[in-house]
Amino acid sequence: MAASSPVRVRFAPSPTGYLHVGGARTALFNWLYARHTGGTFILRIEDTDFERSTQEMVEGILVGMRWIGLEWDEGPSFQSQRMELYRATAGRLVESGHAYYCFCSKELIEQRRAVAQTEGRAAKDDDPCRRIPRDDAERRRAAGEAAAIRFAVPESGSTRFDDAVFGSIDIANAEIEDFVLLRSDGVPTYHLSVVADDLDMRITHIIRGADHVSNTPKQKLIYEALGAPPPVFAHVPLILGPDKTRLSKRHGATSVIAYKDEGFLPEAFRNYLTLLGWSPPDSTKEIMSDQELIALFSLEGISHSNAVFDRTKLEWLNAEYIRAMPVDELSERLLPIVRAAGYDVEPGKMQRITPLIRERIKLLRDVLTAADFFFTDELPPYDTSLLIPQKGDLAMAKKALERAREVLTHTDFSHQALDQALRSAAKEMGLKAGQMFQPIRVAVTGRNASPPLFETLEVLGRETALKRIDRALNEVQ
């Protein structure tokens, strides 16, 4: 591969499922590499498995890609629309003697494989069709006999490639089966379509999951048979669940859209995923903008071992991004979530609530539990025993609330004024701050943990605050 040719990378998902975390990370690495090198990022949909591919999943993948913010420069192209290319490529391979027609039944092949395995050899099928003279094969095909096209893997020697992550990998050809290129129904298999497309699209670097390492020699063989130089391969270690098995639906949220719905920020998601299996030259740096990520990203920094997806750390990172976000912007992102939950909140009010909860939420959706008491007039039922302060009794709670009621009736509703007035009231009554403030907090929020009391009161307003205190006094009678 000429070092000077412009970088062209691709993400090539198969629409048999939603865009999952592993796929998103692969897409992200490709995107980062393209942006880092000023290259081109191509999206290609590998939908040659007609049984399992659906239009819905294609949409799902596009939606996922847009949400995580990975813009592609070319595509999406669809393999289902490029069948001619694959058939022609398979034809060339037969022509040049690198592939042959196979007339075997599925059962026959399985039988041979099983025998090979019991003999302790590679579970590999040695296909006698390979020795059918071409003329005979053509005749049988012309007579209407169905045939697949298999690649004729060299019987000796080995196939080697240099992986940008793992280094040199060498596999004995004797271990590689004569794999199918074109199914008997004329539909290409993965090995054929990837190579044909990657060649056609002039892909220079293939960055993909490490589950493809073992496939790579097969593809290298196709490149060689086609007389084409192979691209650079860079295999990225896999993402595991907490039980160290490959991340899957069993581990809960697996579609990236689920993360969107939970209130993760795409920028935090990108940051976290980039760190999963890659580290910058200065591994002390963890919170990085897209600009930094792009500037620093390199294939050399990709690690060699699989990584466990750590949701807790993702949440921490997300919280970091939330805290760093300007109030206006955060408020704008929060508002639609609040409204979707059925609360009718004015943007102006949301702006005032946001700074009070910004440090208290990890996910955007947390706004619903952290600030619900701001959104409704009437507080839902709550545990009134919470009104009683830790160091105090019911009588004390009542006294505090009654006094608070007086104070709130007359005091200016700014948090400074409230702070001062309530504090001196507590002092007069000989109550500690907590003994005075906790009952009020519970009365106005319905819970014993909330944003700072005075700021909360300020946003709530006099009318609501008094109403809630009255209610608390009633419940306590």
Place this chain on the structure above:
RNA sequence: GGCGCUAUCGUCUAGGGGUUAGGACGGAAGAUUCUCAAUCUUCAAACCCGGGUUCGAUUCCCGGUAGCGCUACCA
């Protein structure tokens, strides 16, 4: 079964022939405080095992073990 890849705190990782093996999340303790959160300080926590090479291996080599991947007319 065969082949391949990998192996540093619980997790993500840095490092690399001689280091107090560094950072982050999480955990613990403390400070602050009207609660919670945030913040700050401190602490605990790792080189898979066995050989070899070497003056010296966590680092290099070999073997073992374990995990993962591939082993389809799926991708």
